[in-house]
Amino acid sequence: MSNVHHITHPLIQHKLTLMRQKDRSTSGFRRLLGEISMLMAYEVTREMPTQLIDIETPLEPMKSPVIDGKKTVFVSIMRAGDGFLDGMLSIVPGARVGHVGLYRDPNTLQAVEYYFKMPQGMDEREAIVLDPMLATGNSAIAAVTRLKATNPKSIRFVCLLAAPEGLAKFVAAHPDVPVYTAAIDRGLNEHGYIVPGLGDAGDRIFGTK
Template sequence: MSQAEVHHINHPLIQHKLTLMREKDRSTSSFRRLLHEISMLMAYEVTRDMPTQLIDIETPLETMQSPVIDGKKTVFVSILRAGNGFLDGMLSVVPGARVGHVGLYRDPKTLGAVEYYFKMPHSMHERDAVVLDPMLATGNSAVAAVDRLKETNPKSIRFVCLLAAPEGIKNFHEAHPDVPIYTAAIDRGLNDHGYILPGLGDAGDRMFGTK
């Protein structure tokens, strides 16, 4: 991967569903369903260059060699709690993937990330990690999560989000220029409270119906 790489996934289906998610009157169940659908669609782009290997199979007519992926070598790393909204859709596409969790919350005064949970599968040095969090706002949580993840020495790391702010992209790639970002939208910027504008509000609150 090149340095400071950002993949803007602008497929019409993804953009259409994202527009529906942004609407302030969208119900919690509809918001969750749309996020699930978008994460499935984004998974195709994120895994586009996933390595395959040839195996021998038998069709109804003859034997042949055909490619398969080793999903068990992929780890989806959910940044709690909103990352779990991405997780189910990704697992629908790569059901054999392992799952790791990083528990972080944003300090309301400093906007810094505070860790409260971290658990990864074993043998991370053999695995490709895909970090999931719907919002790349200040970038502090993403930076902290990848800092911890790198301690496990995964083969590769990718960061996937629904929305990104320029400030978050800059902060993240200053800390981790080797980790590519995959996002469905790059919004205008942040407000005084560190929320993305125009954004879609707090993804976790809208996903789980909390305020």
């Protein structure tokens, strides 16, 4: 799977280990996720388009590159994807934000959409989809399929953890979409949760369980 980028930077791996601990507080979990998302943003934005602008240094005028942040949209798969937003936006503050609302049917494990809102002019934008967990792959596949209907210039998918089953399924469905993840765990349990994993990311981010 050449389109899968496993980000193994020691700082990311260290912070992820702290997040996995079951006794990590809600505030600590949320803070660590924000820090990791900033570090992952560095890798995800490595090939972002730039444009030259005219500036003046203390010595002379020059043309210098800047990221075209207004052409970037972070797409959060609600609700856990929102935990990635603050860190990403701190790195690319000019980006727009879109949301895809999905929930996983507990019986079929299939994704059911309940909300979809994107900025205008998606055909001119680079989309970066955010969801901490790529488990069965169903929600990620559904979100990207829906997003493709808006015809963005490019799509990248970012997650904190991935299960091999979901990763293979996503790549098969969307071979043109690069995946960036901090960890590829052992697999899924009978309930479709990543193991060893870190539990339900949404519950741990928002303190709802």
